[in-house]
Amino acid sequence: MSLKEPPETPDRLIALVPAAGVGSRALRAHDAPIPKQYRLLAGQAMLRRTVQALLAEVRIDEVRVSVAPEDDQAAEVLEGLPRVVCVPCGGETRAQTVYNALCDAQLAAQDWVLVHDAARPGLPVEALSRLIDACIPNGVGGLLALPVPDTVKRARTSATMPSGIAAVETTVTRERLWLAQTPQMFRAGLLRSALARSLVNAEKAEQPPTDEAQAMEAAGYAPLLVPGSGRNSKITWPDDFEWVESWL
Numbered sequence: 001m002s003l004k005e006p007p008e009t010p011d012r013l014i015a016l017v018p019a020a021g022v023g024s025r026a027l028r029a030h031d032a033p034i035p036k037q038y039r040l041l042a043g044q045a046m047l048r049r050t051v052q053a054l055l056a057e058v059r060i061d062e063v064r065v066s067v068a069p070e071d072d073q074a075a076e077v078l079e080g081l082p083r084v085v086c087v088p089c090g091g092e093t094r095a096q097t098v099y100n101a102l103c104d105a106q107l108a109a110q111d112w113v114l115v116h117d118a119a120r121p122g123l124p125v126e127a128l129s130r131l132i133d134a135c136i137p138n139g140v141g142g143l144l145a146l147p148v149p150d151t152v153k154r155a156r157t158s159a160t161m162p163s164g165i166a167a168v169e170t171t172v173t174r175e176r177l178w179l180a181q182t183p184q185m186f187r188a189g190l191l192r193s194a195l196a197r198s199l200v201n202a203e204k205a206e207q208p209p210t211d212e213a214q215a216m217e218a219a220g221y222a223p224l225l226v227p228g229s230g231r232n233s234k235i236t237w238p239d240d241f242e243w244v245e246s247w248l
C-alpha cells in the first residue's frame with residue numbers, strides 16, 4: 001500500500017482592521033470626543049461600513065477587528081455580520097495595534113493578511129479584488145496606492161502662522177511618488193517579523209512605521225503598488241465625513 005501525501009491546506013486570507021485610534025484630527029473644537037470609526041455615515045457606523053466593504057470579497061475567510069481594550073461599542077456596531085471577530089488588542093500606535101492583532105490571530109506563517117484601516121469605509125470591491133489578484137502570484141504582497149496627482153510642496157519649519165498656514169520651502173518632484181492606501185496584503189509570518197523588528201527599532205528613537213509596507217521595506221522587500229481608488233481615501237479631517245456621505 002502506497003503512503004498518500006496529506007492534502008495541502010490552502011493558505012487562509014484574513015483581514016485585520018485596526019480600529020483602536022481616537023480620531024483626534026477628525027474632531028472639531030466642540031465635537032463630542034467620539035472615535036471617528038463610530039461616527040455615523042448615512043445612518044451606519046463607519047466601522048460597520050468598512051467591515052462590510054471587506055466582506056464583499058468572498059475570498060476573505062475572516063475579518064478581525066482590533067479595538068481599544070476599554071472599547072464598549074464595537075460588539076454592538078458589528079452585530080449580525082458574518083465572519084467577524086472583535087479583539088480588544090489595540091496598542092499605543094497603529095503599528096502596535098496591527099502587531100498585537102497578528103500575534104492574537106495565531107496564523108500560519110504562509111497565511112495572507114490584509115490590513116485595512118477602519119477609517120477607509122469607501123473601499124470598492126473591484127480595488128480589493130485587484131490587490132488580492134496581484135499579490136497572490138507575487139508571493140510577498142503589496143498595497144493599494146495612487147500616484148500623486150498634484151504639485152507637492154515642502155513647508156518651512158520655522159515660521160509660526162495662524163490657522164494652519166505655512167510658507168513654502170521647496171517643491172518636491174512628484175515623479176514616482178504614490179499615496180499609500182490600505183488594504184496592505186502580506187504573508188502573516190513575514191509581516192509579523194518585519195513589524196516586530198520595526199517596533200524594537202522605534203523604541204531606539206526611530207518612529208514606528210506608519211504602514212505595513214514600511215516595515216516590509218525595512219526588512220528588504222519591495223511591496224507591489226497596486227492602483228487603488230479615490231473613493232478609498234482615509235477619513236482624517238472633519239470635512240471628510242461629508243464627501244464620503246455624499247456618494248455612499
Ligand SMILES: Nc1ccn([C@@H]2O[C@H](COP(=O)(O)OP(=O)(O)OP(=O)(O)O)[C@@H](O)[C@H]2O)c(=O)n1
Pocket residue numbers: 017018019020021022023024025026036037066090091092093094097117118119234235236
Ligand atoms: N493606536 C492606534 C492608532 C490608530 N489605529 C487605527 O489606524 C487607522 C488609521 O489611523 P488614523 O487615521 O491616524 O486614525 P487615528 O489614529 O484614530 O486618528 P488621529 O491620528 O487623527 O488621532 C484607524 O482605523 C485607527 O483606528 C489603531 O488601530 N490604533
Ligand SMILES: C[C@](O)(CO)[C@H](O)COP(=O)(O)O
Pocket residue numbers: 094117179180181182210211212234
Ligand atoms: C496606513 C495608512 O492608511 C496609509 O496611508 C496611513 O498611514 C494611516 O494613517 P496615519 O495617519 O499614518 O496613522
